Amino acid sequence: MKKYFLIILIIPLLAMECAYRKFEFAPTINVDETYVVDQAGPFSETQTITREQVLDALDIPETANIKEFNIEKMAIRVTVLEGNVAKVIWASGRLQLGSTKPEVFKDYPISLVGVDYAFIGLNNLIANGVEKIKGKIEGYILGNDTAPFELEIFGDSSPTGGQNVNVNLELRITGSVLYEDCIETLSIIGDDCNI
Numbered sequence: 001m002k003k004y005f006l007i008i009l010i011i012p013l014l015a016m017e018c019a020y021r022k023f024e025f026a027p028t029i030n031v032d033e034t035y036v037v038d039q040a041g042p043f044s045e046t047q048t049i050t051r052e053q054v055l056d057a058l059d060i061p062e063t064a065n066i067k068e069f070n071i072e073k074m075a076i077r078v079t080v081l082e083g084n085v086a087k088v089i090w091a092s093g094r095l096q097l098g099s100t101k102p103e104v105f106k107d108y109p110i111s112l113v114g115v116d117y118a119f120i121g122l123n124n125l126i127a128n129g130v131e132k133i134k135g136k137i138e139g140y141i142l143g144n145d146t147a148p149f150e151l152e153i154f155g156d157s158s159p160t161g162g163q164n165v166n167v168n169l170e171l172r173i174t175g176s177v178l179y180e181d182c183i184e185t186l187s188i189i190g191d192d193c194n195i
Helices: 002-015 051-056 127-142
Strands: 018-025 028-040 043-049 065-080 088-096 103-111 149-158 164-186
Touching (some): 028 043, 028 051, 065 127, 088 127, 088 164, 103 127
Antiparallel strands (some): 018 164, 088 103, 088 149
């Protein structure tokens, strides 16, 4: 009896037509860059972020209608390497966009003692710099920007400057993309799709 009841429930679903219906998706993206610092005194390391790198981190169909992109957070993970003497570093970050260099974060203290290798959220982000990163990544996703940009991390040991710093700093930019796409499914699911 249970088999017949299940068949009775499935038959109306099988009889329904399939149609293209509109759905919203919001995948996240992580853009990671590793900065290798191995020197005494003030340091400065730069990494380049490209359109290809960002698009490879996303899986968005070509038919998608991009609604918005947002940066959710930025975080740093530190790995202390052999030969490091410093206990703390003060790190700052800035973009290099042609002749302008907007700051993204400034004088962020990073402890090099008791490191647990987890990402630590940067809580003193500078809005102008974050907006510039957002604009670049959004331009990559929308297809109207192809030029790479550079993100520099610089700083020194603390409280005594000039100590030997030997660490890997991994910067992670986490964002989300809101987009709509039309997918063929049962006509009772999703919103109308005009294709």
